[in-house]
Structures are given as structure tokens and as C-alpha cells.
Amino acid sequence: MPHIVTPWEVKGSVDYDRLITEFGVSRIDELLLKRIKKLTGEMHPLLKRGVFFAHRDLNFALDEYEKGNLFLYTGCGPSGPIHMGHALVWMFVKWLQDKLGLELYFQFTDDEKFLVKDKSYEEIQKWLQENMIDVIALGFDPKKTFFLIDTKHANLIYPEAIKVAKKLTFSMVKSAFGLTNENNVGTIFFTSMQAVPAFLPSVIKKKKLACLIPHAIDQDPHFRLTRDILPKLGYYKPASIQCRFLPSLKGMHEEGKLSSSTGEAIYLTDDPKTVREKINKHAFSGGQATVEEHRKKGGNPEIDVSYQWLTFFEEDDQKLQKIYQNYKSGKLLSGELKAILVEKLNTFLAKHQKKRVLAEKKINQFIYNLK
Amino acid sequence: MPHIVTPWEVKGSVDYDRLITEFGVSRIDELLLKRIKKLTGEMHPLLKRGVFFAHRDLNFALDEYEKGNLFLYTGCGPSGPIHMGHALVWMFVKWLQDKLGLELYFQFTDDEKFLVKDKSYEEIQKWLQENMIDVIALGFDPKKTFFLIDTKHANLIYPEAIKVAKKLTFSMVKSAFGLTNENNVGTIFFTSMQAVPAFLPSVIKKKKLACLIPHAIDQDPHFRLTRDILPKLGYYKPASIQCRFLPSLKGMHEEGKLSSSTGEAIYLTDDPKTVREKINKHAFSGGQATVEEHRKKGGNPEIDVSYQWLTFFEEDDQKLQKIYQNYKSGKLLSGELKAILVEKLNTFLAKHQKKRVLAEKKINQFIYNLK
Numbered sequence: 122m123p124h125i126v127t128p129w130e131v132k133g134s135v136d137y138d139r140l141i142t143e144f145g146v147s148r149i150d151e152l153l154l155k156r157i158k159k160l161t162g163e164m165h166p167l168l169k170r171g172v173f174f175a176h177r178d179l180n181f182a183l184d185e186y187e188k189g190n191l192f193l194y195t196g197c198g199p200s201g202p203i204h205m206g207h208a209l210v211w212m213f214v215k216w217l218q219d220k221l222g223l224e225l226y227f228q229f230t231d232d233e234k235f236l237v238k239d240k241s242y243e244e245i246q247k248w249l250q251e252n253m254i255d256v257i258a259l260g261f262d263p264k265k266t267f268f269l270i271d272t273k274h275a276n277l278i279y280p281e282a283i284k285v286a287k288k289l290t291f292s293m294v295k296s297a298f299g300l301t302n303e304n305n306v307g308t309i310f311f312t313s314m315q316a317v318p319a320f321l322p323s324v325i326k327k328k329k330l331a332c333l334i335p336h337a338i339d340q341d342p343h344f345r346l347t348r349d350i351l352p353k354l355g356y357y358k359p360a361s362i363q364c365r366f367l368p369s370l371k372g373m374h375e376e377g378k379l380s381s382s383t384g385e386a387i388y389l390t391d392d393p394k395t396v397r398e399k400i401n402k403h404a405f406s407g408g409q410a411t412v413e414e415h416r417k418k419g420g421n422p423e424i425d426v427s428y429q430w431l432t433f434f435e436e437d438d439q440k441l442q443k444i445y446q447n448y449k450s451g452k453l454l455s456g457e458l459k460a461i462l463v464e465k466l467n468t469f470l471a472k473h474q475k476k477r478v479l480a481e482k483k484i485n486q487f488i489y490n491l492k
Numbered sequence: 493m494p495h496i497v498t499p500w501e502v503k504g505s506v507d508y509d510r511l512i513t514e515f516g517v518s519r520i521d522e523l524l525l526k527r528i529k530k531l532t533g534e535m536h537p538l539l540k541r542g543v544f545f546a547h548r549d550l551n552f553a554l555d556e557y558e559k560g561n562l563f564l565y566t567g568c569g570p571s572g573p574i575h576m577g578h579a580l581v582w583m584f585v586k587w588l589q590d591k592l593g594l595e596l597y598f599q600f601t602d603d604e605k606f607l608v609k610d611k612s613y614e615e616i617q618k619w620l621q622e623n624m625i626d627v628i629a630l631g632f633d634p635k636k637t638f639f640l641i642d643t644k645h646a647n648l649i650y651p652e653a654i655k656v657a658k659k660l661t662f663s664m665v666k667s668a669f670g671l672t673n674e675n676n677v678g679t680i681f682f683t684s685m686q687a688v689p690a691f692l693p694s695v696i697k698k699k700k701l702a703c704l705i706p707h708a709i710d711q712d713p714h715f716r717l718t719r720d721i722l723p724k725l726g727y728y729k730p731a732s733i734q735c736r737f738l739p740s741l742k743g744m745h746e747e748g749k750l751s752s753s754t755g756e757a758i759y760l761t762d763d764p765k766t767v768r769e770k771i772n773k774h775a776f777s778g779g780q781a782t783v784e785e786h787r788k789k790g791g792n793p794e795i796d797v798s799y800q801w802l803t804f805f806e807e808d809d810q811k812l813q814k815i816y817q818n819y820k821s822g823k824l825l826s827g828e829l830k831a832i833l834v835e836k837l838n839t840f841l842a843k844h845q846k847k848r849v850l851a852e853k854k855i856n857q858f859i860y861n862l863k
Binding site: 232235236242271272273274275276278279280282283284286287288289290291292294295300301302303304305306307308309310312313 | 665
């Protein structure tokens with residue numbers, strides 16, 4: 122089955138080489154990796170391992186960084202608990218913020234989630250609150266991180282969004298996102314709201330700044346329209362650094378990325394027992410049918426979801442290599458491999474959940490204009 | 493030529509009887525006139541003369557008024573100077589406010605004007621300022637009048653607008669307003685913003701209130717969608733009281749209503765000389781070709797724009813009747829009739845323009861939440 126990759130759907134085994142051509146993005150090559158390493162002082166595992174593998178205008182963004190003109194933009198659509206796939210991107214954003222000392226504008230698109238989901242306004246607001254707590258707990262710098270909440274900062278965002286909207290016909294949005302006449306008019310307007318944080322800091326600071334958006338590659342179509350329109354309003358096209366998806370627990374061939382909708386994602390609020398049960402029950406195994414067979418033939422780490430997840434979360438290269446070899450040789454059983462992942466995730470989650478308690482009290486420090 | 497009446501275009505000689513059937517509105521009958529007179533204590537000339545001639549749910553609105561549950565809603569799209577046609581509706585709104593002691597929510601749709609006009613954001617903001625001054629100068633009660641500016645009160649309006657938008661597909665908006673795929677996405681969304689003041693007071697006061705919207709009949713389609721959707725959100729359908737158009741100076745047969753676009757409207761900021769020149773040059777005359785012929789045959793007040801304008805602005809029935817008779821008999825010449833109108837308008841405008849100077853300092857008293 123050929124892959125399908127849109128902001129709403131990822132199906133089939135994703136061919137990332139083909140995606141680069143299909144989307145017209147650029148590969149992060151050795152030269153660019155070296156430049157990033159030089160500026161950040163270290164090589165992030167997700168860069169080294171090719172999880173962040175593609176970009177648009179990243180060299181331009183780094184040029185502007187060197188002139189002190191760069192900021193980061195990312196976002197969260199609050200409609201449910203945060204899963205590890207979201208957290209992964211944001212942990213990388215935090216790393217960029219820390220290493221480069223960048224300001225980060227973090228948009229919470231509570232309007233869009235209300236408009237597209239069969240959920241009440243109040244339910245979305247509840248998730249907004251919960252998701253903000255998770256984002257804060259990931260450790261962003263409160264002095265340099267600015268939460269923009271679409272419904273709370275509409276005074277700031279809406280007047281800029283209509284400037285975008287004036288350049289954007291329904292035809293353009295229709296072809297970019299596959300919308301139809303039966304979509305609601307809020308959803309049709311929404312992409313204008315999403316474009317705003319890519320230039321709002323330039324408005325606020327009265328200075329033309331460059332914007333870098335780290336995101337999973339399926340979100341690229343959203344920002345293509347933004348890139349077309351921003352120069353017409355006198356701003357730079359936003360640059361991006363794009364990552365592969367954290368595979369679904371069910372396996373990389375069945376569903377391309379981790380999605381909250383599958384019900385088998387690991388959430389930042391899951392307790393240790395739930396994590397163990399989910400991994401044991403759902404994580405697709407590359408092992409053999411019996412222990413004897415496994416010892417003899419060895420496992421296949423390439424299709425084993427637990428191993429693949431460790432390539433995202435185990436930062437120690439040597440540890441990871443050892444796990445790979447032991448699993449391939451049959452020395453490490455599938456259950457043991459799963460136990461390593463469970464341990465890794467639960468250690469992270471225990472710390473995260475402790476930080477959540479403190480984060481709840483810090484919300485106002487992060488909301489733009491409230492600080 | 494059959495008439496065309498939409499919120500953007502009025503063409504041909506308007507057949508108001510046909511409009512009542514076409515739009516499905518109700519005629520204001522004698523019984524309703526009596527009820528209004530009983531509640532207000534007097535009969536406004538525009539009601540008596542059938543300028544305000546149609547309505548939706550006005551009896552319901554008056555029932556709710558008697559329970560203390562009614563407010564008024566009107567609006568202004570700031571993209572140029574205010575002409576007498578606008579002022580006419582608002583003077584009637586002021587009369588309703590005064591006589592019934594009602595709160596008035598006055599929406600300034602600066603977003604829509606920016607989205608649909610070939611004008612810059614800054615230009616629209618300039619007109620917003622100017623138009624607010626005119627509205628204040630008309631004498632609304634600062635304690636009971638609340639300006640809602642779409643771009644300044646977006647924090648209040650946008651979160652409610654998305655609740656409307658969620659119930660409104662592009663198909664629905666398309667058929668109601670004749671929009672196409674080439675309209676910009678802001679224009680497509682906008683009707684959601686316009687619906688909000690019809691229920692915002694219910695949100696603010698946490699009490700289900702009824703809303704009465706006085707407006708020219710061509711705006712009816714805008715509020716039909718609002719009427720469909722509000723009950724789905726738990727609010728009452730807004731009621732309306734609808735008026736005929738102040739005819740264009742060019743005459744009632746050429747263009748149905750006074751429009752800022754014709755360039756021959758009378759503006760609230762016109763000086764006496766400009767008013768005289770515009771009336772003398774453009775006001776379509778029902779008089780005869782020569783003085784001799786006029787004295788013999790008499791004029792035709794039914795098609796004479798100056799006379800028709802006096803039916804809107806001369807409150808004294810006896811004076812008006814005398815003018816009618818004298819013009820019809822040929823005693824009053826066209827130039828003399830024009831002079832009466834010029835005098836009437838310039839007296840009003842001189843007072844208005846004095847009030848404008850004071851009004852400018854009162855803007856903050858009218859803006860919702862600033863007071």
C-alpha cells in the first residue's frame with residue numbers, strides 16, 4: 122500500500138525518501154548537521170539518528186539566528202491527553218531553546234479543536250488546561266516561552282489573522298487541506314489563525330524576525346500556505362525542521378504514526394501499570410514465535426516497535442547498540458526488550474508527573490501578557 | 493426591471509409589498525403600531541409614515557420588554573463617512589433606547605470592511621474612529637450603549653463566534669449570501685462574528701435575553717442565518733424591525749437606496765455648501781421643464797427625491813402636507829423645494845457637527861469594558 126500522509130491521516134508504511142520529493146522539502150545533510158552542532162555545542166540524538174531529517178530554509182533560519190533575529194514557534198491542539206509522539210517534538214524544541222537561547226511562541230489552538238471535534242467548548246477548555254500543564258512540565262524556560270491561546274489572545278491574533286485571511290480564498294484552502302463545502306466556516310477560516318504566531322513576534326517587536334517551526338512532517342501542508350502568504354504581508358517565510366513519526370504501538374506497517382485516536386498511545390499521564398500493560402499487549406514484536414526459535418534465529422529490531430521506540434527515547438548510543446545486537450542475536454527476548462522500554466518510559470513519566478504538580482502553579486508565568 | 497435586494501445591492505424600483513412576501517417578514521399592522529405607541533408614549537414619524545414597515549417577532553420582543561428582558565443591537569461597517577441613510581436608522585434606534593430605556597449593543601464590523609474592501613487596515617481603523625464619533629454625536633445614552641469593535645473585542649466575540657461557526661457550513665453561507673470559492677476565508681467566516689451581539693448580552697449577564705435589531709430591510713438575509721442558529725445554542729431568535737431605504741439622490745427608479753458608493757450621498761460631515769451643491773445638482777426632480785409649465789401642471793412629489801427625503805426628515809406632519817400640496821399645485825417650484833430640504837439638512841448637520849467635537853472626547857465612555 123502506498124503511504125498517505127496529510128495533517129489528518131498517516132496510513133501505510135511511510136516512505137520518507139518519497140515524502141521529501143512529494144512535499145518538496147530538503148534533507149538535513151551532513152553539512153547542515155555540522156552547522157547545527159557547531160551552534161548548539163552538541164549533537165541531539167534525534168538529529169544524529171535522523172528522526173529530524175528534513176527542513177525548509179533551515180540555513181536561512183540559522184543565518185538569522187546568528188544575527189539575533191530568530192524565534193521558535195510550535196503548537197498544541199488541546200482535545201485529549203498528550204502522548205509521547207507530541208512530547209518528543211516538544212523535547213526537541215526545548216533542547217533548541219536551551220542550546221540557542223531562543224524565544225518560543227507556543228500556540229494552543231483550542232478554537233480549531235472545538236471546531237473539528239465532536240466535543241463541547243468546556244471539554245476543550247479542560248484539555249487546554251491539562252495540556253498546558255504537560256508542556257510546562259517538559260521544562261521550557263518561563264522567561265522565554267510565551268503561550269498564545271487562540272480564544273484567550275484573540276485580541277492579539279484575530280486582527281492579524283484577518284490580514285492573512287484577506288489573501289486566502291476558499292479555493293486555496295480547499296485544495297491545500299481537502300476541505301469541502303460541508304466543512305464549517307470556522308474550520309475554513311482557521312488556517313489564518315494558525316499562521317499568525319509565525320509573524321506575531323515581528324509585529325510585537327516592530328522588527329522583521331525569522332521563525333523556525335519544528336514539527337512532524339505531516340504538518341507541512343499547513344505551513345505551506347503560511348509560507349506563500351507571509352511575504353505578501355512583508356514577513357519572512359517561516360523555516361521548519363521536520364521529524365519522522367513515532368510509530369504506533371501496533372507497528373510501523375499498519376499505522377504510520379502514533380495517534381491519540383488509536384487508543385493505544387502512551388500518554389504523559391499514564392501510570393506505570395498502564396504503560397506496562399499497553400506495551401506488553403500492543404507493542405508489535407519483531408521476535409520469534411517461541412523462546413527456542415528466538416534464541417536460534419534472533420529477533421528483528423527493524424520491525425520491533427519496542428526497539429524502534431528506544432531509538433527515540435534511549436539517548437545512550439552504546440546502550441542502544443547493545444540492545445540491537447542482543448535482540449538480533451537472540452540473546453535478548455521480546456519480553457525483556459519490552460521490559461527495557463517500559464522501564465525507560467516509566468522513569469521518564471514518573472519524573473514528568475512530579476513536575477506536573479509544580480507546573481500547575483506556573484501557568485500564569487507562561488501565558489503571554491499575563492506575565 | 494424587477495427589483496434586486498440583497499445586503500450588497502439594491503437595484504430597480506423596490507416593491508416593498510413583494511419584499512415582504514419574498515423575505516417572509518411580517519408587515520407592521522395597526523395593532524402593532526398601537527402597541528408600540530402605548531409602550532413608547534408617542535408615535536415616531538418613521539413608524540407613522542411606514543418607513544419602518546416590516547418586522548420579525550416584534551410582538552415577542554415587546555413581550556420580553558415588558559418582562560425586562562430586551563436589548564437593542566445595531567451596527568456600523570466603518571469604511572467611509574456616515575451618510576444620512578445610516579443616520580436615519582440610528583436616530584430611530586436612539587428613539588427606541590430613549591423611550592423604552594433599553595441597553596444597546598453597537599457592533600463596529602471593522603474586520604468585515606477590511607476583508608471586503610480594497611482598503612488598508614489602517615484606513616479602516618481611521619474610519620472606525622470617525623464613525624464612532626458620528627454615532628456618539630447622534631446622542632445615544634453612554635450609560636446604556638456599548639460599542640463592540642470586532643478587532644478590539646475579539647477576546648469577547650471570537651470565542652462565541654466559533655460556537656456559531658461550528659453550526660454553519662460553507663454551503664449554508666454560500667446560498668444565503670451568494671459567496672463563491674473565490675471569496676476570502678475571512679469573509680466566509682464573518683457572518684459568525686456578526687451573529688454574536690445578538691446573544692452576547694445573554695452570555696455576559698448569564699440570563700436568556702431577547703434581542704431587537706432595527707435595520708434596513710436589505711440586511712435581513714444576514715440575520716436569517718443568525719435566527720436559524722441561535723436557538724441551537726440555547727438563545728432566542730433575534731427579532732427585527734425593518735425600514736425602507738432612504739432613496740438615492742439620483743431618484744428612486746435608478747438606484748434603490750442611498751449608498752456611499754454612488755458618491756452622491758449626503759454625509760454627516762458635509763459642509764452647508766456641499767450639501768446645497770449636491771442637492772441642487774443631483775436630487776432628482778419631480779418638477780416640470782419650465783417655470784411656466786410647473787406653475788400650470790404642478791410637480792410630482794411621488795418621484796421628487798427632495799420631497800421624498802423630507803418625508804424622512806421633516807417631523808412636522810402639517811408642514812410636510814403643506815409642502816406636498818404646494819408642490820403638487822405648482823405653487824412651490826423645484827428650486828424652492830430643494831431649498832427647503834437643504835435648509836432642513838443643514839440645520840441638522842450644523843448641530844450634529846457641533847456635537848461631533850464633544851463626542852470625540854467621549855469615545856472611551858462608549859467602548860464596552862473600557863467604561
